[in-house]
Amino acid sequence: MPVDSTTFRSVLGQWPSGVCVVTTVGPHGVHGMTASSFSSVSLDPPLVSVCLGNHLPSRALLGEAGKFAISFLGKDQADIGRRFAGQERDVKNRFAGLDWTTTANGCPVLSDAVAWLDCTVAHAYPGGDHTIFVGAVTDAALPRITSPLLFHSRNWGQIADPLPSSVNLTVDVAADDPLAGALRKAGARVRADGHCFEFSADAPPPPAAIRAAKESGATVIGYVTDAFGPGREDEVLAEVSALTALGCDEIGCAESLVVPASPLQVRRVLQDAAVRARPAVLRVRLSGDNRLALVNALVAMKSGVSHFDVVAPGSGSSGLPLGDLLHLSRQLEVAGPPDLAHIRE
Numbered sequence: 238m239p240v241d242s243t244t245f246r247s248v249l250g251q252w253p254s255g256v257c258v259v260t261t262v263g264p265h266g267v268h269g270m271t272a273s274s275f276s277s278v279s280l281d282p283p284l285v286s287v288c289l290g291n292h293l294p295s296r297a298l299l300g301e302a303g304k305f306a307i308s309f310l311g312k313d314q315a316d317i318g319r320r321f322a323g324q325e326r327d328v329k330n331r332f333a334g335l336d337w338t339t340t341a342n343g344c345p346v347l348s349d350a351v352a353w354l355d356c357t358v359a360h361a362y363p364g365g366d367h368t369i370f371v372g373a374v375t376d377a378a379l380p381r382i383t384s385p386l387l388f389h390s391r392n393w394g395q396i397a398d399p400l401p402s403s404v405n406l407t408v409d410v411a412a413d414d415p416l417a418g419a420l421r422k423a424g425a426r427v428r429a430d431g432h433c434f435e436f437s438a439d440a441p442p443p444p445a446a447i448r449a450a451k452e453s454g455a456t457v458i459g460y461v462t463d464a465f466g467p468g469r470e471d472e473v474l475a476e477v478s479a480l481t482a483l484g485c486d487e488i489g490c491a492e493s494l495v496v497p498a499s500p501l502q503v504r505r506v507l508q509d510a511a512v513r514a515r516p517a518v519l520r521v522r523l524s525g526d527n528r529l530a531l532v533n534a535l536v537a538m539k540s541g542v543s544h545f546d547v548v549a550p551g552s553g554s555s556g557l558p559l560g561d562l563l564h565l566s567r568q569l570e571v572a573g574p575p576d577l578a579h580i581r582e
Contacts, residue, residue, distance in 0.1 A: 465498035
């Protein structure tokens with residue numbers, strides 16, 4: 238005996254999925270709808286599938302057109318998801334007011350989607366009250382790098398990142414300080430040792446200098462200054478992308494010493510910076526003068542950051558104190574460098 242539809246729907250609601258807008262063209266113009274029943278099918282040849290309810294106008298139009306496009310939505314596009322799901326009743330034209338690009342197949346895709354696929358229908362299979370369309374992918378693009386929009390239990394959301402398994406530290410401490418030896422032994426990096434080639438994103442060195450630093454065995458680190466300044470997200474993310482293109486081993490986001498960073502701003506920046514920085518390691522340099530410094534450190538960890546710049550006692554620097562971050566990591570049961578349990582705080 239099949240399970241009842243209410244229970245089945247509730248169970249399926251516990252499976253989180255990404256969100257996309259499926260578009261096609263018909264006799265009266267373009268048509269689109271929100272879907273979460275999307276799946277990859279094959280890499281060679283490239284095939285994907287999407288399931289559309291047989292009662293939907295999109296199902297008939299897509300079948301007749303023999304082509305469709307899929308736009309993947311980003312974390313900031315829940316309003317578009319709701320619009321194409323028909324949840325905004327006052328919207329008469331779902332396509333109005335949005336920036337669209339027309340594919341070679343003639344299907345519209347969102348210009349600022351996280352990614353999009355252009356497809357021709359290769360197969361159409363009956364699937365109960367739905368039709369399973371398998372599309373042969375003819376074109377694809379990634380217009381924007383940002384975290385995806387998720388759908389779970391009838392709610393729109395974002396990825397909640399787990400805490401890292403461990404933190405990695407670069408410590409500002411005098412090279413001849415006895416503490417520096419203990420830090421080296423524990424596996425932390427002592428900044429004064431000079432094993433890093435550091436520079437600011439607004440004054441990058443020539444590529445030859447970066448190559449020479451890499452050949453010497455130095456770790457190349459590019460820093461974005463005032464990374465969490467209000468209204469600077471686009472500029473900061475562009476600088477992160479530029480540093481990635483330069484071939485940095487690590488990319489640092491540094492808090493301003495003048496304008497304290499808010500946890501919300503730290504989250505906004507790091508959630509996308511962590512994606513743009515790959516394959517480089519993303520690190521954070523926080524100000525110790527900010528009352529929310531440890532909150533920001535926690536937010537950074539939850540945003541995919543495990544590498545931090547900290548300052549040792551007596552260093553004279555205004556960064557996040559080493560002892561504070563070690564205390565936070567212990568409370569969160571996030572492993573730090575070994576043998577630092579009794580280090581002076």
